[in-house]
Amino acid sequence: MTTFDPSAKLFKALMHPSRLLILETLRDGEQCVCHLEAVLGCRQAYISQHLMVLREAGLVEDRREGARIFYRVIKPEVYDLVDYASKLSGAPPIHVSREKVADCPCPKCNSTVKDGVVRELEG
Amino acid sequence: MTTFDPSAKLFKALMHPSRLLILETLRDGEQCVCHLEAVLGCRQAYISQHLMVLREAGLVEDRREGARIFYRVIKPEVYDLVDYASKLSGAPPIHVSREKVADCPCPKCNSTVKDGVVRELEG
DNA sequence: ATAATATATTCAATAAATTGAATATTCCGG
DNA sequence: CCGGAATATTCAATTTATTGAATATATTAT
Numbered sequence: 496m497t498t499f500d501p502s503a504k505l506f507k508a509l510m511h512p513s514r515l516l517i518l519e520t521l522r523d524g525e526q527c528v529c530h531l532e533a534v535l536g537c538r539q540a541y542i543s544q545h546l547m548v549l550r551e552a553g554l555v556e557d558r559r560e561g562a563r564i565f566y567r568v569i570k571p572e573v574y575d576l577v578d579y580a581s582k583l584s585g586a587p588p589i590h591v592s593r594e595k596v597a598d599c600p601c602p603k604c605n606s607t608v609k610d611g612v613v614r615e616l617e618g
Numbered sequence: 619m620t621t622f623d624p625s626a627k628l629f630k631a632l633m634h635p636s637r638l639l640i641l642e643t644l645r646d647g648e649q650c651v652c653h654l655e656a657v658l659g660c661r662q663a664y665i666s667q668h669l670m671v672l673r674e675a676g677l678v679e680d681r682r683e684g685a686r687i688f689y690r691v692i693k694p695e696v697y698d699l700v701d702y703a704s705k706l707s708g709a710p711p712i713h714v715s716r717e718k719v720a721d722c723p724c725p726k727c728n729s730t731v732k733d734g735v736v737r738e739l740e741g
Numbered sequence: 742a743t744a745a746t747a748t749a750t751t752c753a754a755t756a757a758a759t760t761g762a763a764t765a766t767t768c769c770g771g
Numbered sequence: 772c773c774g775g776a777a778t779a780t781t782c783a784a785t786t787t788a789t790t791g792a793a794t795a796t797a798t799t800a801t
Contacts, residue, residue, distance in 0.1 A: 743801080744799100744800085744801080745800080745801095746799075747797085748796080748798100749794100750796090751792100751794075752793080752794095753791090753793100754789100754790085754791085754792100755788100755790080756790095758786080762782085762784100763783100764780080764781075765780070766779070766780085767776100767779095768775100769775085770776100771772100771773085771774090771775105
């Protein structure tokens with residue numbers, strides 16, 4: 496309808512809490528879908544669908560590595576938008592656990608990062 | 619569902635092109651509904667409904683002056699958000715006529731502003 | 742009081758987003 | 772090639788948003 500369509504579409508991609516949570520989880524770098532699944536605590540298909548919205552909005556991209564697919568944010572500027580919105584809306588400070596997630600089978604969660612070295616966990 | 623609800627709601631309020639256009643029209647200060655009507659070129663009820671969304675999102679407030687109701691943005695920071703989104707989304711530079719609108723009966727459009735003095739137009 | 746103007750609200754129809762369930766695809770290991 | 776794991780896609784049901792039409796409310800002028 497107007498010259499505002501592109502902005503409106505961007506806002507539309509960001510208007511869902513689950514998608515904001517996904518973006519938050521991707522803040523420190525790429526994550527596989529199963530990790531998102533563990534963090535969000537919802538089913539795979541549900542997450543996949545939200546990832547599709549973010550993908551179609553040009554905000555994330557995926558990369559296959561073996562059986563896993565890793566998603567990453569390709570427009571880091573979106574975090575400026577998200578952070579500012581959260582400030583404006585008076586949302587409580589965001590806390591998404593950046594640590595390993597207990598019931599996540601992905602490599603990131605089954606390794607320990609120390610001094611930049613990634614090592615497999617024993618046990 | 620999550621701590622992201624407030625942000626999501628804010629984005630939701632901004633996800634419609636007509637609402638972005640309304641905000642753009644209010645950038646320089648309050649305007650009456652009939653002015654918005656003339657600028658957007660849509661019917662009064664349609665605009666009133668979008669104004670309701672913006673009002674419920676806490677972005678605008680209204681003020682009655684006689685028969686007219688003037689709306690203004692109460693969170694000017696929202697323009698930072700809007701501007702950044704428009705940059706991010708690669709939207710063409712925004713141009714909303716800030717001048718008088720031909721078929722608008724409101725006082726702002728039927729007056730001329732010069733050196734800070736508002737004077738009625740003759741004819 | 743009545744009529745006209747400005748605006749809001751309600752209602753209904755349609756369109757779009759959300760969500761879960763089922764199914765398909767891709768990759769890996771045997 | 773077959774089975775299982777990881778992920779995507781499709782489909783349908785539900786909910787929510789959009790939009791137009793009709794109506795209501797408040798204000799001003801007569």
